[in-house]
Amino acid sequence: MRSTVLAASILAVAIGGAGLALAQPMVRAAPVEKGASKATILPGYWEYDYKIGVIPVSNETKCLKPADAEQFSRGICTKRYRCDYTTNVVRDGKIALKGVWTDKKDRASPVTANGTYSPEAFKMDIHIKTINGMPLAGSLTAKRLSAECPAPEEKKAETAAK
Known part of the structure; x- marks a missing residue:
């Protein structure tokens, strides 16, 4: 049981931080296929929901700048990992990723993600x-909740209300 809880925590950190890839620079990723749409x-202002299986793990909001949105086509990653993808297809509303996440101690974990996206929403199974x-x-x-991000004061008030 303890290993299951630990593993669930690892996945929560992994997918919980996955959204961070859109706000943090990617360390390394496979090039996007030729002909892939840049848009x-x-x-x-975006809201993220994370689950392990059917169990909700966390919910957060993030402000994505234009450069962050461009990162989306390079695949998910967190600042805790180096992410190398042998398959990185993000086009025509579909996402298909396959690769390896390597931690700072050079321990590798194979990962795949498949999903769909539109300009204002996406879902990935990881x-x-x-x-x-x-x-x-x-x-x-x-x-996507809105085109504009709230001012820092508004975001603090929203967080306090939750």
Whole structure:
């Protein structure tokens, strides 16, 4: 049971941070296929929901700048990992990623993600194998709340209200 809880925590960090890829620079990713559309998601104020299986793990909002939205086509990653994708297809409303996330201690975890996107929403099902070989599955769902991000004062008030 303890290993299951630990594994669930790892996936929560992995997919919980997945949205951070849109706000953090990518460390390394495979080039986007030729002919792939550059227009994927729109910048603005976004809400992210993370689940492990069917269990909700967290919910957060983020302000995506135009450069962050452009990062979307390069695949998910967090600042905790180096993400190398052998398959990186983000076009025509579909997402297909397959690769390896390597942590700062050079421990590798295979990962795949499949999903769909539109300019104002996306959903990805993520499958990862922990460094101990335990398979985990989760999902990341996001939707654009508005074209404009709230001022820092408004965001603090919104967070306090939750």
